[in-house]
Amino acid sequence: MPGGELALRLLGAFRDLIDALHMELAARGHPDVRPGHGFALQAIAPAPVTGSELAGRLGVTKQAAGRTVDVLAERGYVARTDDPADARRRLVVLTPRGRELLALSGEILERLRSQRAAAMGPERFAAFEDGLRTLTDGGGGPFAAAGWFVSS
Amino acid sequence: MPGGELALRLLGAFRDLIDALHMELAARGHPDVRPGHGFALQAIAPAPVTGSELAGRLGVTKQAAGRTVDVLAERGYVARTDDPADARRRLVVLTPRGRELLALSGEILERLRSQRAAAMGPERFAAFEDGLRTLTDGGGGPFAAAGWFVSS
DNA sequence: CTTTTCGGTCAATCATGTTGACGATCCTAG
DNA sequence: CTAGGATCGTCAACATGATTGACCGAAAAG
Numbered sequence: 001m002p003g004g005e006l007a008l009r010l011l012g013a014f015r016d017l018i019d020a021l022h023m024e025l026a027a028r029g030h031p032d033v034r035p036g037h038g039f040a041l042q043a044i045a046p047a048p049v050t051g052s053e054l055a056g057r058l059g060v061t062k063q064a065a066g067r068t069v070d071v072l073a074e075r076g077y078v079a080r081t082d083d084p085a086d087a088r089r090r091l092v093v094l095t096p097r098g099r100e101l102l103a104l105s106g107e108i109l110e111r112l113r114s115q116r117a118a119a120m121g122p123e124r125f126a127a128f129e130d131g132l133r134t135l136t137d138g139g140g141g142p143f144a145a146a147g148w149f150v151s152s
Numbered sequence: 153m154p155g156g157e158l159a160l161r162l163l164g165a166f167r168d169l170i171d172a173l174h175m176e177l178a179a180r181g182h183p184d185v186r187p188g189h190g191f192a193l194q195a196i197a198p199a200p201v202t203g204s205e206l207a208g209r210l211g212v213t214k215q216a217a218g219r220t221v222d223v224l225a226e227r228g229y230v231a232r233t234d235d236p237a238d239a240r241r242r243l244v245v246l247t248p249r250g251r252e253l254l255a256l257s258g259e260i261l262e263r264l265r266s267q268r269a270a271a272m273g274p275e276r277f278a279a280f281e282d283g284l285r286t287l288t289d290g291g292g293g294p295f296a297a298a299g300w301f302v303s304s
Numbered sequence: 305c306t307t308t309t310c311g312g313t314c315a316a317t318c319a320t321g322t323t324g325a326c327g328a329t330c331c332t333a334g
Numbered sequence: 335c336t337a338g339g340a341t342c343g344t345c346a347a348c349a350t351g352a353t354t355g356a357c358c359g360a361a362a363a364g
Contacts, residue, residue: 014159062342
């Protein structure tokens with residue numbers, strides 16, 4: 001496999017997964033969530049975060065993170081709450097709809113993975129995942145991937 | 153490996169490759185080419201194409217493709233030529249600099265792949281590539297990946 | 305020859321990111 | 335306790351890359 005083909009296939013595999021995920025999400029009540037939003041939601045899920053923390057995790061400016069939060073709040077996935085301990089901070093938390101979306105996404109992704117494992121054969125798939133894990137261990141944080149594609 | 157982690161690692165592996173590629177390209181005389189441009193150049197390389205054909209291959213509108221060609225032409229990687237057989241068409245061709253860039257990219261990607269294969273062990277890497285190939289066979293065309301990440 | 309299709313471009317708009325600046329708030333050293 | 339600095343969130347201006355809609359000239363179809 002030439003080096004260029006390797007890169008193309010990695011992207012293709014990722015895109016196939018994400019496209020299938022969002023097709024299914026759209027069909028199940030979440031037509032207005034975009035791939036990029038998933039990163040933000042996953043970064044918000046573990047615990048309430050501030051805009052600055054979110055920006056750091058996503059690798060964007062705090063202004064861009066704030067804008068993403070605006071969109072997610074408009075669509076009902078997150079809410080801003082005041083921090084009683086610090087009047088500067090506005091904590092972003094998941095709404096029930098946001099939690100539902102994450103749970104649904106996890107379930108769908110799990111099924112997509114199972115389908116691929118079954119189609120390929122469990123042993124071959126395990127070997128594939130083993131290689132992928134080795135390839136990506138030591139890479140940057142999991143979320144710093146939203147906007148790196150663009151530029152002049 | 154949970155389904156979400158699978159997707160994240162696929163993207164991470166791709167991003168690592170492309171980041172390393174463009175770091176190296178920048179250091180070797182091509183600091184102003186962007187990841188998205190690579191897709192366009194590869195789509196142009198096999199034979200002269202029109203803007204509409206390019207748009208189809210990249211999965212964007214003809215206006216967006218035309219704009220990409222503008223940028224690549226400004227930077228000396230492609231040139232527009234008139235088609236003597238059809239006055240409507242403006243064929244886009246690679247310049248020598250464009251061909252040099254593609255050759256260099258292929259060489260660098262090949263080395264990046266070899267490094268990863270050596271680090272992991274040739275047998276494990278072969279198994280990994282075998283799985284990846286199986287996973288992505290039957291997927292969409294190779295280039296329809298430039299702009300799918302964005303949206304409202 | 306007329307009508308339709310096709311290729312390319314212009315214009316307006318949208319989505320997403322950036323930098324720079326700024327008020328409000330908190331923290332900390334004196 | 336207070337003054338200075340750091341942090342959080344936001345506003346404004348701008349850049350980039352994409353979109354839709356409209357249009358003109360040229361080719362193809364009838």
